[in-house]
Amino acid sequence: MRVFLDDERRTPDGWVRVWWPDEAIALLEGGEVTELSLDHDLGDDERGTGYDVVLWIEEAVATRGFKPPVMRVHSANSSARARMEAGIAAIARLAAR
Numbered sequence: 001m002r003v004f005l006d007d008e009r010r011t012p013d014g015w016v017r018v019w020w021p022d023e024a025i026a027l028l029e030g031g032e033v034t035e036l037s038l039d040h041d042l043g044d045d046e047r048g049t050g051y052d053v054v055l056w057i058e059e060a061v062a063t064r065g066f067k068p069p070v071m072r073v074h075s076a077n078s079s080a081r082a083r084m085e086a087g088i089a090a091i092a093r094l095a096a097r
Contacts, residue, residue, distance in 0.1 A: 001032045005050055006039040009074070021048035025056050028069070035070045040080035050075060054087035061094045068095055 004015040005024045011017040018024045020042065027033050038050035050073070060066035068091050073084045 001027065002035040002037075003027055003033050004037045005042070005053065006074070007041075007043040009039065021050070021052040021056075024053045028053075028057065033069045037072050037074050038084060040073070040075035040077045040084060049080070051080060051084050051087065054084050054091070058087055058091050058094065061091055068092075
């Protein structure tokens with residue numbers, strides 16, 4: 001399953017749209033997510049951001065051997081994009097161990 005986390009953009013064909021981090025995490029916990037595309041700013045920071053999903057994956061990989069999906073960031077927020085991409089690189093290093 002390919003999961004697209006965003007609050008505004010059109011969902012690409014073949015992707016499952018989620019609006020909030022907890023929805024993405026629930027799908028990840030199901031173990032069937034093969035690709036994940038993340039936006040950062042989702043319209044309500046109290047409900048979370050795309051970075052929260054990156055942090056969840058990083059912890060799951062480090063503490064319980066979770067196999068991460070292919071991940072990309074499509075956020076227009078350049079500083080958040082850099083932070084998310086750094087997190088994805090850290091996840092790749094952890095998963096390679």
